[in-house]
Amino acid sequence: MSILHIKDLHLGFKTLTGHVDVLHGIDLDIAAGEKVALVGESGSGKSVTARIVLGLLQETRTARISGTVQFDGQDINAMSARDRAGLRGTEMSMIFQDPTSALNPMFTIGNQFTEVLRRRDPKLSKAASHARATTLLDEVAIPDPARVLGAYPFQLSGGMNQRVMIAMALANTPKLLLADEPGTALDVSVQAQTLTLIRDLVEQNGTSVLFISHNLGVVREFADRVYVIYRGNIVEDGPTDALFANPQHAYTRALMSAVPRITGAGLPEVPEVSDDFLAPRISHGGAL
Amino acid sequence: MSGILRLLLNRLGISLIVLVGVSMLIFAIARIIPGDPARIALGPNANAEQIASLRAEMHLDASLPVQYGHFVADVLRGDLGMSLYTNRPVTQDIAQFLPATLELVFLAGFIMVAFGLPLGILAARHRGRWQDHLVRVIALLTVSAPGFVWAVILMLLFAFYLPLFPIAGRISDIYDIERTTGFLTIDTLLVGNWAAFGSAVHHLILPAIALSLSGIGQAARLTRANMVETYEKPYIEMAQAYGFFPSRIARSYAFKPSLIPSLTIIGLDFAAMLGNAFLVEAVFAWPGLSRYGVAVILRKDLNAIMGTVLIIAITFLIVNIIVDLMIAFLNPRIRYSTRGAS
């Protein structure tokens, strides 16, 4: 069963100077329990894709979206805004790049956790939510959950906030987790730890993941399948092993041969732009 | 908690310095403007001897520093001197007129916050849409005229042509209410006279609205601006990604962080109402401190001028301290200035 099925997704923005096309017909599938990576350079259209899946970009008046985005059999684009919001935080959730700025500075972690848990169970009492949050924080290996629940985000380290955000994202056992360059704002070792943590938890729960990254090393470790995106087009896709063993598309090859700027964490710099990058999509199969 | 206490002591210290500065400045200015206060007080028929003795009594022949020393010593004893205009102790005048002004300013401040903030929240939540444009027009309209112009307009419209509200005064003449606090809305309730309470509120509404209007526009624009900025923050996208209701995101997730920068300015606007009240009081014949202040300035009534300015400065400083404390209480970063957890 496909959890996410994207077919011929187009996105454009109305701007002051006219119309810009950002996505030019994306196809992407994620099976139940599958971890899929979307890789590409900055500005290639990764985050907007995630925001369309979440149903957020549909509320932006300047965005023009067409194509099919089926989540668990329902067409997101055809839904009402209210129904889309109903899926967020329950059936799908998101992990953000910088955990500390993604948590509200005016509320304690405990307060924010309660709000998240009440998305699934609106009548959840404060005490019950505290108990549940404690268990969940325990599962992400946070040593003193009670203290963390009473703290504000700025009182915790980035790594700690990252764990909190992971626990929140998985609290309502969503079917799909979107992770937009998680932990890129943190240092490399913390980033590696959190990726292992995410992988263990989603494998336990059978959660599907759309993992967005520009870091090929991380993607290779994490994903079952990979889509390479270049300027709003998927240029190559396939099972991680097959794709890394035998990259076919000129852009994928350039990405892989490029030297990362900072070991393990930085953007690989593709030295030059080639017309070959615009060659048609190559698929290694593997999708449902 | 120690963070708040430290803040309070700090603000009190600063306020004291400001107060000393203000009193010296006003003291100097009041002595420099031409005209002999003793001569003015005694009127045209006074003879040179009478004037000389009053001048001595008022220490007017001493040097300025000595005069200021006398003044400070008196103030510390709670003695602001006699008003030459009313022939009563200045403290007594202030006790009579200040509550009327505060009653007006408090209600106006409340109206400013009660309407300005929700309008700003509405505009920010629907930024770029018709609600936003409507609030912008309202805000521009209210800010475009100062309080006393609104006072005249409102009075003409709703007291004169359409006599819904009384034209002047604080309460109908038929009531004789014992002054306990000086706040008529409170004193009428203390004696349990509901009709008088109604009359006091009725008299209060138009001047309070006139005084608050430009503040409403400013508070709305400020709240909108700060909230629109907050809406760009990652934690708002996160709240949206969790499917929280847009109204809840507006009122809580976006509004609270943007309230802190707004509050400082709103506090200043509130304090500025003390000054704007001068002309609004004049229009509505409101027997407040501002009218008293104008009267004593025109008569060069030194003690009364000093007293009035000092009281207004103190009120201003108290409002500022309260605003600072509110910000500290609202902002967990200040509340926990000593890192509680790490």
Ligand SMILES: Nc1ncnc2c1ncn2[C@@H]1O[C@H](COP(=O)(O)OP(=O)(O)O)[C@@H](O)[C@H]1O
């Ligand atoms: N609200 C918007 N209005 C106009 N252009 C946008 C908007 N959001 C994103 N874009 C453009 O869409 C392109 C893809 O953005 P994004 O998905 O954020 O890239 P990335 O792959 O780095 O996540 C970029 O060129 C960006 O400028």
Ligand SMILES: [Mg+2]
């Ligand atoms: Mg991005």
